[in-house]
Amino acid sequence: MASSQKRITKEYAEVTANPPAGIHVSLVDESNVHNWNVILDGPEGSPYAGGKFTLLLVLPSDYPFKPPKINFKTRIWHPNVTFDEHGSMCIGILKPEAWKPSSKILSVLTATQNLLVEPVPDDAVESSAAEKFKNDRPAFDKEAREYTKKYAK
Amino acid sequence: MDSEDDFMSGLSSDDDMLDDQSDNDDESVAEFGIDESDPELDFSHKKDTKKKKTSFEINFKVYKPEDIQRQQDDLIDEVNMILDIRKEDAAILLRHFRWNKERLIEDYMDRPKKVLEAAGLGPSTTGPPKLEVVPDFMCDICCEDEPGLKSFAMKCGHRFCASCYNQYLVQKIKEEGEAARIQCPADGCNRIIDAKSLDLLVAADLQQRYHELLTRTYVEDKEHLKWCPAPDCPNAIECGIKKKDLIRVVPTVACGCDYKFCFGCILADHQPAPCELVKRWLKKCADDSETANWISAHTKECPKCNSTIEKNGGCNHMTCRKCKHEFCWMCMGLWSEHGTSWYNCNRFEEKSSSDARDAQTKSRVSLQRYLHYYNRYANHEQSAKLDKDIFIKTEKKMVQLQSASGMSWIEVQYLNAASHALQECRQTLKWTYAFAFYLARNNMTEMFEDNQKDLEMAVEALSEMFEKNVNELSEPKLKVDIMDKTSYCSKRRDKILEHTAENLANGGWSWSVDF
Numbered sequence: 136m137a138s139s140q141k142r143i144t145k146e147y148a149e150v151t152a153n154p155p156a157g158i159h160v161s162l163v164d165e166s167n168v169h170n171w172n173v174i175l176d177g178p179e180g181s182p183y184a185g186g187k188f189t190l191l192l193v194l195p196s197d198y199p200f201k202p203p204k205i206n207f208k209t210r211i212w213h214p215n216v217t218f219d220e221h222g223s224m225c226i227g228i229l230k231p232e233a234w235k236p237s238s239k240i241l242s243v244l245t246a247t248q249n250l251l252v253e254p255v256p257d258d259a260v261e262s263s264a265a266e267k268f269k270n271d272r273p274a275f276d277k278e279a280r281e282y283t284k285k286y287a288k
Numbered sequence: 289m290d291s292e293d294d295f296m297s298g299l300s301s302d303d304d305m306l307d308d309q310s311d312n313d314d315e316s317v318a319e320f321g322i323d324e325s326d327p328e329l330d331f332s333h334k335k336d337t338k339k340k341k342t343s344f345e346i347n348f349k350v351y352k353p354e355d356i357q358r359q360q361d362d363l364i365d366e367v368n369m370i371l372d373i374r375k376e377d378a379a380i381l382l383r384h385f386r387w388n389k390e391r392l393i394e395d396y397m398d399r400p401k402k403v404l405e406a407a408g409l410g411p412s413t414t415g416p417p418k419l420e421v422v423p424d425f426m427c428d429i430c431c432e433d434e435p436g437l438k439s440f441a442m443k444c445g446h447r448f449c450a451s452c453y454n455q456y457l458v459q460k461i462k463e464e465g466e467a468a469r470i471q472c473p474a475d476g477c478n479r480i481i482d483a484k485s486l487d488l489l490v491a492a493d494l495q496q497r498y499h500e501l502l503t504r505t506y507v508e509d510k511e512h513l514k515w516c517p518a519p520d521c522p523n524a525i526e527c528g529i530k531k532k533d534l535i536r537v538v539p540t541v542a543c544g545c546d547y548k549f550c551f552g553c554i555l556a557d558h559q560p561a562p563c564e565l566v567k568r569w570l571k572k573c574a575d576d577s578e579t580a581n582w583i584s585a586h587t588k589e590c591p592k593c594n595s596t597i598e599k600n601g602g603c604n605h606m607t608c609r610k611c612k613h614e615f616c617w618m619c620m621g622l623w624s625e626h627g628t629s630w631y632n633c634n635r636f637e638e639k640s641s642s643d644a645r646d647a648q649t650k651s652r653v654s655l656q657r658y659l660h661y662y663n664r665y666a667n668h669e670q671s672a673k674l675d676k677d678i679f680i681k682t683e684k685k686m687v688q689l690q691s692a693s694g695m696s697w698i699e700v701q702y703l704n705a706a707s708h709a710l711q712e713c714r715q716t717l718k719w720t721y722a723f724a725f726y727l728a729r730n731n732m733t734e735m736f737e738d739n740q741k742d743l744e745m746a747v748e749a750l751s752e753m754f755e756k757n758v759n760e761l762s763e764p765k766l767k768v769d770i771m772d773k774t775s776y777c778s779k780r781r782d783k784i785l786e787h788t789a790e791n792l793a794n795g796g797w798s799w800s801v802d803f
Contacts, residue, residue, distance in 0.1 A: 197459075
């Protein structure tokens with residue numbers, strides 16, 4: 136779809152020309168603007184600090200009418216991300232009823248960054264992480280830091 | 289207790305009304321016919337026009353799609369005049385207030401700004417919606433910026449090109465089935481798209497779909513309106529029965545498409561059983577669906593006299609209590625052929641196994657009780673499922689009869705009436721068994737069972753006559769018999785339904801469980 140091509144190219148140009156702090160994007164394959172490689176620095180002040188997380192952002196053919204899909208390729212121990220090879224993430228802006236065609240990829244990326252700083256345990260997909268986050272914050276931080284060291288150095 | 293008055297005022301229904309149920313049926317059909325073609329459908333006065341006939345009938349109205357549309361239009365016009373706002377906005381406000389006109393007007397009078405904001409109708413300027421060509425415009429969705437690009441913005445000012453707007457709306461309507469709450473495509477804007485703007489932006493087929501979906505929300509938002517659940521039926525039914533009434537009344541309604549269903553729970557007609565009982569019974573049947581398996585696993589028929597035998601101990605040496613036949617539980621063969629070498633009955637004397645036997649006997653009794661009712665319930669259900677075949681057969685018979693005996697169309701209608709009565713009575717009989725399952729034993733229950741027996745005997749007798757071949761059916765005597773039996777069946781059905789409905793309304797039944 137031509138319209139989606141133009142829009143994605145523009146968004147890609149904006150994000151690469153003026154990248155937000157701690158986020159680096161590139162195309163998985165230069166000839167295909169639909170698949171983005173995202174490298175996210177673990178935000179300072181979070182247990183993920185010091186880690187580098189790779190994510191895959193896929194823009195469907197009917198983007199921007201349908202939301203992008205984004206998954207962690209680097210394992211991360213987080214209440215809202217599945218702790219498996221899929222690294223599926225639960226995030227409000229990507230829910231079909233919240234997504235609007237004028238929503239931007241940049242806001243998806245910054246929302247993801249925010250999610251690392253502030254997990255939303257009530258929307259958890261990884262219940263053991265959510266429970267620890269709610270009931271024993273120091274233990275949660277410690278475990279998340281260990282996994283960051285192990286997988287995202 | 290106003291609701292009681294509402295549906296009990298027909299208690300005094302005169303007997304001659306009941307004497308000919310088939311007449312009654314014709315009458316009600318005719319009445320629906322009038323309702324449907326009546327151009328002046330109005331909620332309030334219509335309710336009173338249909339007289340109640342019996343204690344088990346309730347007041348209701350059937351609405352066709354155009355009636356439902358007109359009701360909405362009337363409400364929209366009214367709000368449009370009272371509040372002096374655009375019709376499109378009135379429609380959005382009404383949907384936002386779930387069609388509660390009074391509350392909308394009251395709230396709007398108090399805080400118009402807040403109400404508009406909450407319904408997604410922020411500050412507005414006037415003028416009809418139109419496509420525009422705006423200089424230096426770039427669509428925020430597709431990033432096209434070629435000169436002459438047609439674009440559209442609602443009152444919120446968020447402007448997108450016509451094709452993106454269209455694609456967005458197509459997706460919302462077609463894929464997501466959304467209509468009443470489609471927001472502006474701009475991120476974070478909660479302004480709701482109105483019908484006029486929508487009509488400007490999408491093709492005619494989608495406009496139609498959009499309006500269908502809007503109509504659907506109207507019925508779904510109203511407590512007194514429900515869609516007829518029959519496949520492909522576009523009608524809705526209005527009925528004033530409230531949820532709290534459902535323990536004292538079984539609100540069966542009949543749609544213009546002939547489908548009868550319960551307004552309380554949308555299941556097929558289940559008179560005389562109230563909704564709560566039906567729910568419990570269906571759950572029990574679902575839970576106990578393994579029961580039949582259990583029985584087949586734990587009981588066997590005596591190989592000689594076919595009595596059902598339940599194995600209640602470890603012993604394989606079975607002696608039929610009825611005919612004293614001795615056989616082996618394992619192979620069902622004659623016991624005398626087995627000898628005693630591998631047979632060990634010691635366990636049978638142990639306390640644990642005798643306890644187990646007692647428990648099994650107990651559960652067997654309650655199981656038998658349940659199965660007694662379930663089998664009869666299921667039998668009538670099965671017969672009800674065959675109704676369609678019966679009806680087709682009847683039609684064929686009627687045609688044959690017309691050519692074989694020279695009877696006119698009108699003269700063979702008695703078979704149609706018989707078929708109709710059979711279907712109706714079986715549906716009722718089926719639920720009388722679920723009803724009876726939960727009844728405590730007392731005089732009233734006995735009366736109920738007598739009524740049930742009368743109805744069942746009449747139905748089976750009619751069913752038998754009905755099965756006769758065409759030659760016999762054309763005999764004038766049988767015709768008279770069938771007509772008599774048909775009317776008798778309907779009378780018996782009325783009888784049992786009246787008895788149950790009246791005592792349901794005044795809490796006269798004692799149940800074996802709490803409802």
